[in-house]
Amino acid sequence: GQQLNQSPQSMFIQEGEDVSMNCTSSSIFNTWLWYKQDPGEGPVLLIALYKAGELTSNGRLTAQFGITRKDSFLNISASIPSDVGIYFCAGQLKGGSEKLVFGKGTKLTVNP
């Protein structure tokens, strides 16, 4: 119910390639956030989504909140070596819960 299914689990790409990852759930979310985590560091917020169907960009990153509020994707265009890290989706459930539910993460490796 409250699980966020994130895929793929890992990706190995060449510098310059585009990347896409997504999260799905059977639950409805009010808010959807995408974070990036570098080794030994805390999650850093990349993009926040609040409205169903919302499409938001942050530089080379683009994310969309699904129309049903149950899914989201994150695209990274023209990847560079510093894009390496673990990307997490996180959602705040509809119904007033304050907690963020996190996906299991997508580990991205970019080969120069």
Next chain:
Amino acid sequence: EPEVTQTPSHQVTQMGQEVILRCVPISNHLYFYWYRQILGQKVEFLVSFYNNEISEKSEIFDDQFSVERPDGSNFTLKIRSTKLEDSAMYFCASSEGKWQNTEAFFGQGTRLTVV
């Protein structure tokens, strides 16, 4: 740019000992959170705190855990009697609002190792 700061960055403790993890949330934020991440796993919610009281907690946050805002700037997580399975990265986060149009910002984490 304002940020959430956590101390220490790494804490090693013996099983059964008490530990206190410290956080300074972003100054104008009203909601404070603790999350943990066991090595290689996803980030899990522990507790949220607002207006000097716990507003939500997970099943992980049992009687061994407590939180406190001892002054106007610090937010602490105490584990009374640590267990081996408490070893994890502990992240503090804060946000301006409760939900809708609010964003949670995370600290860099405290790595707790229980031996």
